[in-house]
Structures are given as structure tokens and as C-alpha cells.
Amino acid sequence: MITFEHVSKVYGEGNRPALAEVTLQVDRGDFVFLVGPSGSGKSTFLRLVLKEEKASSGTVQVAGRDVGRLRSWKVPALRRQIGVVFQDFRLLADKSVFENVAFALQVLGKPRHVIAQSVPETLALVGLGGKERRRPHELSGGEQQRVAIARAFVNRPALLLADEPTGNLDPETSVGIMKLLDRINRTGTTIVMATHDDDIVDQMRKRVVELRDGRVVRDEDRGVYGSSR
Amino acid sequence: MRLGFVVREMGAGLRRNFTMTVAVVLVTMVSLFFFGLGLLVQQQVSILKGDWYDRVQVSVFLCGPVSTEEDCPTGAVTSAQRDALRAQLESSPLVDRVFYESQQDAYDNFLEQFDDAITENVTPDQLPESFRVRLTDPSRYQEVREQFSGQPGVEDVPDDRAVLGPLFAAMDGATRVALGLAALMLVCSVLLVSTTIRLTAFSRRREVSIMRLVGASRALIQLPFVLEGVIASLVGAVLASGALYALVEFGVGRLRERPDFTTRLVETSDVLFPTAPVMLGVGVVFAVVASLLSLRRWLRV
Incomplete structure (x- = not known):
């Protein structure tokens, strides 16, 4: 699903690289935790996958495409295969729950009947059935994150990127979110999740990739957050 | 569905930036009015030249x-x-x-x-x-x-040209002044369009970032911004054409009613074609170019 080969990324000339010679493979259906302290390169990794940034050297492949060589007008097609979830949810405050999720389909030009069917389906999947008419500010943090996950998943992407999705949530709510992500992973969706949350990583026992100063220092299946903290 | 989406977004943008939209409309109107005036004066010059050559x-x-x-x-x-x-x-x-x-x-x-x-x-x-x-x-x-x-x-x-020469020179001068003012105002309208887009892009940065992430095409993201500028310019161009029509209808028309005035003059039909379509075209082209240039600057896709 994702293949990094000797990928480096330097922001601005003369700076320390944010990623240095990273080689990594994520297979279809994997669930991978990306851990490491702030500034270790987790976000840069996700941004390279999305082609928000261009690698300084090395090749990045996502879903069989060489992202570095992708023409700019083809980037939207790449992003349609990737769902993204953030720590701060990024919902539209003036739209209802339903409209927030439908927005992702509307801008892709999906017909009305498709939207009318898949949005309630996805909201039911994330456990928000019956809350379609609410506004984001009427929901708890966990519920808002579920809306964001629904929006990222409504188009059934092959890959879901999550950047600290539990960063703003209490431990109990975070467990609920992780269960949801696990359920999505079981549908065959590849998930890459950057996190600081050691409890979660230790509970889930999934593959763990640890970054430090832009380098992969650990990559183990069924790993824990690690002693590095 | 997608067209409806673009139109809704555009309408929201126009409402959100109402004062800026009005400014764009007015500045475009003034600039295109002078532009159209220059065109009409040139038409009058060629009418006079034609008549003079006929009669010479x-x-x-x-x-x-x-x-x-x-x-x-x-x-x-x-x-x-x-x-x-x-x-x-x-x-x-x-x-x-x-x-x-x-x-x-x-x-x-x-x-x-x-x-x-x-x-x-x-x-x-x-x-x-x-x-x-x-x-x-x-x-x-x-x-x-x-x-x-x-x-x-x-x-x-x-x-005979000793008589007509200064007249033609004066009308050419008037054309240059009108076109100069038009150019100045067009610069203003381009800057205003750019500022408006910058404001809109800022107020809609969250929508835009989500659209990018879910893979909306660049055209879909940019179109509402461009259309906002085009609509505002079109309204300005229509108002300018109306003002020019009124000027010819009432100003030049009164001159024509005087019995001793036999020179052929520009008519309202000259405003309708070709002046007004040219004004609309210039307005639209400038709005599109200004929008695209400022989108490159203010809206990463």
C-alpha cells in the first residue's frame, strides 16, 4: 500500500532533515502505529503520503503510484483513495453532522441518491445513527472525532491516515475511537496512525514503527509504545 | 450536483464578502465605462472620417x-x-x-x-x-x-482637412484620456479582485483544506472563487453599458434634435453592438486573469 525507499525530506536549505533515508513498507490491510517524540518526522511521513510535500530524495509509492512523479492534476485522484483524520477534527461548524459527511461526497460529484444512502450507512457504522441533524458544537469530542472518521471513510478509501486522532480525547473515549478504527481496519482498509498515546499502542498490540530524528529506529509486529519514553 | 455545489459556494462567497463585491462591481463599472467611452469616441471619429471621405x-x-x-x-x-x-x-x-x-x-x-x-x-x-x-x-x-x-x-x-484635423486630434486626445482612466481603474479592479479572493480564501480555508484532502479537483475548488470575480465584473460591465447607453440616448440624442446639427453621430445601436459586448468580454477576461493569478498566490491546491 505504501512503500518508502530511502526517502529524505529537508525543509529549507541547511536544516536537519525531517526524514532521513526512511525505507518502509506498509501492506494492504495493515494497521501501523507511527510513534516517536514531537519533531521525529511522523507528520512529515503522513504529508509525503498525501503529496502535501515532495520528498527531497528517494521514492514514495502509494497504492501503486509513484507519488513523487505524480502530475499535480492527478493528486486529487490519489487523495480520493486516502481518508485523513486529525487531532482537531476539522469539522465545518455551520454544517450538520450529515452535511459534514456528505460534503466529502458532494465535492467529488457523487449523485444525490448515493449520498442519501452512504452517509447514513457510514454514520451508523461509526455509531452516530440518529445524530444526523446535530451541529458539531452540540457533540462531545469523541462524537466529533467519529464524524471526522465518517467523513474520511464515507468514500471507502483503501488507506486511512490518522494524525493523533485521540490527542484531544480522554482515555475512555479514546478506547472507543480505537475500537472504531480497528473495525474499519477489519473491512480491509489500511490504517496508519501517528500517536503519542502509549496506553493505546500497548493495548492494541499492532505493528509499531518508531521514528527518532527522522530515522526509523524500531519496526516490530505486535509491538508496544516502547521503553524510549 | 456538482454544478449546484459550485453555484452554492459562489453565492455564499458573494454574500460573505458583500462590501468587497460591491466595490469590485463599482470599480469595474467605472473602468469599463471609460473604456467604452473611448471605443465610442473612436467610432465617432471613423464615422466622421467616412462621411468626410464620401463628401470630399x-x-x-x-x-x-x-x-x-x-x-x-x-x-x-x-x-x-x-x-x-x-x-x-x-x-x-x-x-x-x-x-x-x-x-x-x-x-x-x-x-x-x-x-x-x-x-x-x-x-x-x-x-x-x-x-x-x-x-x-x-x-x-x-x-x-x-x-x-x-x-x-x-x-x-x-x-478641408485643415478644419477637420484639429477636431480629429481632439477626439484622439479624448480617446487617450478615456482609455488611460480605464486602464487605471482596471488596475484597481484587478487589485480589488485579488484582495477579495485573499479574504475569501482565508475565510474558507477550512472548507478548502477539507476539499483538498478528500480529493476535490482543482477546478472544483477554484471555480467558485473565479466565478465570484466574473459575476461581479459582469454586473459592473452591464451597469457600465447601461450608463453609456443612457449617455448616448440622452446626451447625444439631444444634440441630434437640434435642426442645424447635420453631422452623423454615434447611436444607441452602436452601444449595443459592438461596444457593450466588447466591454463585457474585457470585464470577464480581466476578472478571470486576476482571479487565476491571485489564486496561485493565496490558494494552495
Whole structure:
């Protein structure tokens, strides 16, 4: 699903690289935790996958495409295969729950009947059935994150990127979110999740990739957050 | 669905930036008004030139009893000189037809053109006889003039353009002023469009970032911004065309109603075509270019 080969990324000339010679493979259906302290390169990794940034050297492949060589007008097609979830949810405050999720389909030009069917389906999947008419500010943090996950998943992407999705949530709510992500992973969706949350990583026992100063220092299946903290 | 989406987004943008939209409309209107005015003045110039070329006649005035020594050293024209001039005119390839106007003819025309207060002191022999010459090619007027002025028996071949020249120069000047103002205002409207887009992009940064992430095409993200500018410019262009129409209808129209005003003038139909469509086109093109340039700057896709 994702293949990094000797990928480096330097922001601005003369700076320390944010990623240095990273080689990594994520297979279809994997669930991978990306851990490491702030500034270790987790976000840069996700941004390279999305082609928000261009690698300084090395090749990045996502879903069989060489992202570095992708023409700019083809980037939207790449992003349609990737769902993204953030720590701060990024919902539209003036739209209802339903409209927030439908927005992702509307801008892709999906017909009305498709939207009318898949949005309630996805909201039911994330456990928000019956809350379609609410506004984001009427929901708890966990519920808002579920809306964001629904929006990222409504188009059934092959890959879901999550950047600290539990960063703003209490431990109990975070467990609920992780269960949801696990359920999505079981549908065959590849998930890459950057996190600081050691409890979660230790509970889930999934593959763990640890970054430090832009380098992969650990990559183990069924790993824990690690002693590095 | 997608078209509906674009239209809704555009409408939201126009409402959100209402004051800026009004500013864009007004500035575009003023700039296109001056632009259209310049075009109309140029149309008037070409109408005048066309009419003048249609009418152009070279008048070869012959020496008469009242001619001065300086103009006519040989005195009044002799019949031999007159016949020689006529033969020369008729054989010239530049000449289409020649009319002879005797002193009596000149006097009759004079009576027709002016009222009694002037004509009562004039007698036929005070007026010069002349050849009125129609040319095959009016633009080669000057050649004929040079060929015949100074010939024996010719008093003068006046240059009508000496009268029209300053008028054309003044109208060209007016065109330049109008187009200069139009250019200045167009710069203002481009800057305003750019500022508006910057504001809109900022107020909609969250929507835009989500659209990018879910893979909306660049066209879909940018189109509402471009259309906002285009709609505002179109409204401005329509208002400017209306103002110009009113100017021609009421300003020029009043001039035309005066009985002694016989010159052909631009009409409201000239405003409708081609001036108004050109104004709309220029307005749209500028809005699109300004939008695309500022989108590159303010809206990463």
C-alpha cells in the first residue's frame, strides 16, 4: 500500500532533515502505529503520503503510484483513495453532522441518491445513527472525532491516515475511537496512525514503527509504545 | 450536483464578502465605462472620417476680379486658362468627375446657405468661380491639391482637412484620456479582485483544506472563487453599458434634435453592438486573469 525507499525530506536549505533515508513498507490491510517524540518526522511521513510535500530524495509509492512523479492534476485522484483524520477534527461548524459527511461526497460529484444512502450507512457504522441533524458544537469530542472518521471513510478509501486522532480525547473515549478504527481496519482498509498515546499502542498490540530524528529506529509486529519514553 | 455545489459556494462567497463585491462591481463599472467611452469616441471619429471621405470634393477656386495680386499675378482667369485646367482635370486618373461652378452658381448657393443680413451686401462678381472635383480615391486628396494649386488662373485649392484635423486630434486626445482612466481603474479592479479572493480564501480555508484532502479537483475548488470575480465584473460591465447607453440616448440624442446639427453621430445601436459586448468580454477576461493569478498566490491546491 505504501512503500518508502530511502526517502529524505529537508525543509529549507541547511536544516536537519525531517526524514532521513526512511525505507518502509506498509501492506494492504495493515494497521501501523507511527510513534516517536514531537519533531521525529511522523507528520512529515503522513504529508509525503498525501503529496502535501515532495520528498527531497528517494521514492514514495502509494497504492501503486509513484507519488513523487505524480502530475499535480492527478493528486486529487490519489487523495480520493486516502481518508485523513486529525487531532482537531476539522469539522465545518455551520454544517450538520450529515452535511459534514456528505460534503466529502458532494465535492467529488457523487449523485444525490448515493449520498442519501452512504452517509447514513457510514454514520451508523461509526455509531452516530440518529445524530444526523446535530451541529458539531452540540457533540462531545469523541462524537466529533467519529464524524471526522465518517467523513474520511464515507468514500471507502483503501488507506486511512490518522494524525493523533485521540490527542484531544480522554482515555475512555479514546478506547472507543480505537475500537472504531480497528473495525474499519477489519473491512480491509489500511490504517496508519501517528500517536503519542502509549496506553493505546500497548493495548492494541499492532505493528509499531518508531521514528527518532527522522530515522526509523524500531519496526516490530505486535509491538508496544516502547521503553524510549 | 456538482454544478449546484459550485453555484452554492459562489453565492455564499458573494454574500460573505458583500462590501468587497460591491466595490469590485463599482470599480469595474467605472473602468469599463471609460473604456467604452473611448471605443465610442473612436467610432465617432471613423464615422466622421467616412462621411468626410464620401463628401470630399476638391475645390479649385479660379482667379476673379477681386483676387489679390499675390494669389493671382496674371489677373482674372482667362477662358484659355479655364479650358486648359478643365482638360487637365478631366484627363487626370485621380479625378472621377468635374463640375464647373460659375460666379452666378456660387452666388445662388451662397443665397441658399446664408440669410439676407449677409447676402444683401454681396454681388455675384465678388464670389470666385471654381471647379468642384470628385476624386476616384479620396485619400489621395493631397496629390490633387498639390498638382493644381499655383497653376495659372488658380487662386486657391483649400485644404478641408485643415478644419477637420484639429477636431480629429481632439477626439484622439479624448480617446487617450478615456482609455488611460480605464486602464487605471482596471488596475484597481484587478487589485480589488485579488484582495477579495485573499479574504475569501482565508475565510474558507477550512472548507478548502477539507476539499483538498478528500480529493476535490482543482477546478472544483477554484471555480467558485473565479466565478465570484466574473459575476461581479459582469454586473459592473452591464451597469457600465447601461450608463453609456443612457449617455448616448440622452446626451447625444439631444444634440441630434437640434435642426442645424447635420453631422452623423454615434447611436444607441452602436452601444449595443459592438461596444457593450466588447466591454463585457474585457470585464470577464480581466476578472478571470486576476482571479487565476491571485489564486496561485493565496490558494494552495
